Amino acid sequence: MKITFFNIKPILFLLLIGFCLILHSCHSEPDKIQKEIEPPQSTKEWINPPLFDSDSAYKFIKKQVDFGPRKPKSIAHKNCGDWIINKMTSFGFLITEQTGKVTAFDGSKLPLRNIICRLNPNKKNRILLCAHWDTRPFADRDSINQNEPIIGANDGASGVGVLMEIARVLNNENYLSGVDVIFFDVEDYGAPNMNSTFFDVQSMNDTWCLGSQFWARNLSAEYIRPKYGILVDMVGAENAEFPKEGISMEYAGYYQSKLWNIAEKIGYGNYFKKKIAPPITDDHTYINQMTNIPTLDIIHYSVRPSSGRFDFGKFHHTHADNMKIIHKPTLKAVGETILSFIYNI
């Protein structure tokens, strides 16, 4: 997932900033991330949300992992997609499969299968919940077996598992508003780190998130736009840290502040940190830039003590991203926070 300017060596970073200033085309706009919006304190009475079952979310994650790496064009990918569709159908959602072809960083054509699930499909008042369901076809941040696909328990399966559990709960509770749950395909097929050079870092950014880019580009005029969106990505590791990320703040700052305040109120401020993180490329980047749906990203991203720089967890794009790192208390923190937000926003 996601190249950022902050993953590259400091000297290259400085050179790159200079380069971007010359071109006036730099994707990262650090000054914009300062405008944090504090919403007024809500006077509405607190509504207790329905219970989120972290055992259930964990099982949904394990099931995906048991299929094997869900890299595009693999049997595991197809079987897992079929299973997600069956499960979401059983939770009362109406499913539309969006298929197409996208071009990968290396020029190869990849089939695409976005899974679009709608609860109460005719309701005008809607919300969007999304995650990517494909997994990275290589382990470019590992020291061994870099050309083997990762199993993606956290990077892929955790977001899907948490949203499936939320979907199950909302259906059980006869939630009355409309809910769009979208599982994006081909998020994690971006150009490998080991091939990155100074000049291609910027141009390679758009090689990520091909499923959400395809979806945003092909939205029909009749599509009922949700009032806000929540993206979850890597939401299952022990001691995960979710900062207030820059693109989310720029486009969905109001909702981001609300959600982080709610997390703190219900006792999850140790996961939902109020520190501000630089903008990253993830599915929400394209949703925000290409549609009018303000969408925030809940993503494991924090300062690594070893480097002093923002980075994803140590498991990121390595073979350590397996079931061993999935921690039910983290799933519970994320699930309860999102449900509390939905019921109290």
Ligand SMILES: [Zn+2]
């Ligand atoms: Zn990834």
